[in-house]
Structure formats: C-alpha cells, structure tokens
Amino acid sequence: xxxxxxxxxxxxxxxxxxxxxxxxxxxxxxxxxxxxxxxxxxxxxxxxxxxxxxxxxxxxxxxxxxxxxxxxxxxxxxxxxxxxxxxxxxxxxxxxxxxxxxxxxxxxxxxxxxxxxxxxxxxxxxxxxxxxxxxxxxxxxxxxxxxxxxxxxxxxxxxxxxxxxxxxxxxxxxxxxxxxxxxxxxxxxxxxxxxxxx
Numbered sequence: 001x002x003x004x005x006x007x008x009x010x011x012x013x014x015x016x017x018x019x020x021x022x023x024x025x026x027x028x029x030x031x032x033x034x035x036x037x038x039x040x041x042x043x044x045x046x047x048x049x050x051x052x053x054x055x056x057x058x059x060x061x062x063x064x065x066x067x068x069x070x071x072x073x074x075x076x077x078x079x080x081x082x083x084x085x086x087x088x089x090x091x092x093x094x095x096x097x098x099x100x101x102x103x104x105x106x107x108x109x110x111x112x113x114x115x116x117x118x119x120x121x122x123x124x125x126x127x128x129x130x131x132x133x134x135x136x137x138x139x140x141x142x143x144x145x146x147x148x149x150x151x152x153x154x155x156x157x158x159x160x161x162x163x164x165x166x167x168x169x170x171x172x173x174x175x176x177x178x179x180x181x182x183x184x185x186x187x188x189x190x191x192x193x194x195x196x197x198x
Contacts, residue, residue, distance in 0.1 A: 062107030081138035090181040098188035111149035142169040167198040
C-alpha cells in the first residue's frame with residue numbers, strides 16, 4: 001500500500017507501462033519529475049501534448065513524423081530502387097543513425113507469429129508488395145531482427161516477392177537474437193555493407 005495520493009499513484013502506474021520501466025523505476029522517475037517539475041516535468045508534459053496532437057504515420061513507409069509523408073519518402077534523391085524492410089520505427093531510426101543506407105524504408109509493424117496470431121494481413125506486407133511493383137524497386141534489403149519470427153517473416157516476404165527483384169539480408173555483425181535498436185552504429189554499418197543474397 002502506497003502513501004502517495006491517488007493522482008501520483010496513477011502517474012506511477014502509467015509510467016510503469018513504458019518499456020524498460022517497472023514499478024520501482026517508475027516511482028523513482030515520477031518522484032524526480034515532481035522534484036524538477038519546473039525544469040523537466042512541465043516541458044515534458046508540453047512536449048508530450050504536442051507530439052500526441054501532431055505525430056502521424058507515413059502513409060507510404062510507416063515511419064513516424066508530423067506529416068502524412070515522411071521526409072525520407074519525400075526525398076527524391078532516396079528513390080534509388082532500394083527499399084530496406086524493418087520491423088518497427090525504432091529499427092528504421094537505428095539504420096538512419098548509422099548513415100549507411102540512402103534508399104527508402106518500409107516498416108512492417110512487427111513480425112509474423114503463429115503463437116501471437118499475427119499473420120501477413122496484420123502487417124504492412126501487402127503494402128510492401130505494392131510498393132515494390134509501383135516504385136520500380138530493384139533491391140529489397142531485409143533488415144529484420146535475427147529472431148525466429150524475424151527469419152520466418154523474411155522467408156515469407158522473399159517467397160512473396162518471387163524472382164523479379166533482388167532480395168538481400170543483413171550479414172555479419174547482427175547477432176542471433178539481436179535487435180537493431182540495441183546495436184551500435186559500427187555493427188549496423190558492417191552488416192549493411194556485407195549484406196548477401198537471401
């Protein structure tokens with residue numbers, strides 16, 4: 001039983017739902033925010049309100065931005081016939097941080113998972129297939145996490161694409177079970193440069 005008022009407990013409960021924060025970490029974070037409410041909490045609340053009102057998903061690739069089409073998709077210089085397929089936006093941002101890929105992206109929104117009941121229709125796979133046909137794509141780079149579900153998804157996409165396009169995947173540097181968002185820029189760079197036929 002906590003001695004905190006109901007409103008503060010409610011904030012702690014909400015914070016505890018964030019990835020990487022449990023109840024104790026959430027409690028510490030909330031106490032810090034309250035202590036620094038003028039310097040940290042008020043600007044944070046304002047920024048969160050702004051993002052909640054303006055953030056939207058790119059209609060083309062699934063990236064998060066503040067307009068219907070993200071800056072990467074609007075950049076005509078990146079229409080070079082290459083699409084890098086990632087599981088989620090965090091992976092796209094990790095690839096961008098590395099600076100090694102100058103094409104366009106496609107965010108699937110997850111991976112196929114029989115256990116969780118996630119099928120192709122639950123992901124942006126049909127949209128990817130449409131983009132490959134309509135945008136003159138020559139290479140699809142499967143930059144999916146090296147997990148069983150990631151590899152299952154990669155095989156499914158490669159089968160759906162058939163032989164009309166080059167399908168490659170990230171090579172050395174990405175450990176089995178590793179996730180792109182947790183890799184350093186050098187590892188991502190090495191993996192992108194050494195990609196191989198899928």
